[in-house]
Amino acid sequence: MKKIIVFASGSGSNAAQTMQYAQQSKHYTVAAVFTNNPNAGVLQKAQNYQVPTTVFNREELTNGTVLQALNTIQPNLIVLAGFLLKFPSSIIAAYNQKVINIHPALLPKYGGKGMYGMHVHRAVLENNDTESGITIHYVNENYDEGNIILQATVNVADCTTAEAIAEKVLTLEHEHLPKTITALLSDN
Helix, strand or coil: CEEEEEECCCCCHHHHHHHHHHHHCCCEEEEEEEECCCCCHHHHHHHHCCCCEEECCHHHHHCCHHHHHHHHHCCCEEEEECCCCCCCHHHHHHCCCCEEEEECCCCCCCCCCCCCHHHHHHHHHHCCCCEEEEEEEECCCCCCCCCEEEEEEEECCCCCCHHHHHHHHHHHHHHHHHHHHHHHHHHC
């Protein structure tokens, strides 16, 4: 059975979806959830699925402490699901082509530092875009610039609020993230 580690900074709805899917999967298990936020909702969700958690700070992310913890687990894949800190190049190098991110927009639009969550959906609304979606991509040293694995689109022409766009995009995230993880792990 392959092992994944999920990194999240907030509520953890994608992490929960991934943990739920993993319970029925013959392909992978969620070995741990890592977060930089000691108050993140993802911690309770991980506890509900009996998945071990690790809470760390920014310094531990960059000084090798988190990399050591990852090396102890030896994951086949690292999934950034609403993780807001820049991922360090030391971990990207150690887990080359094994770190993926899910982004709530059709990259390269609405990517980069500060473009996450409702910031993205507000930008889509303000620009009167009729389409939005998700991008699952490999992580490199720059925010949202790694090679794209999958994009899925949704019509948002009928959406009058950023929250309505967020709801449609989240449905895509929940549908495609577990399938993409399974596909990637099947290829390894």
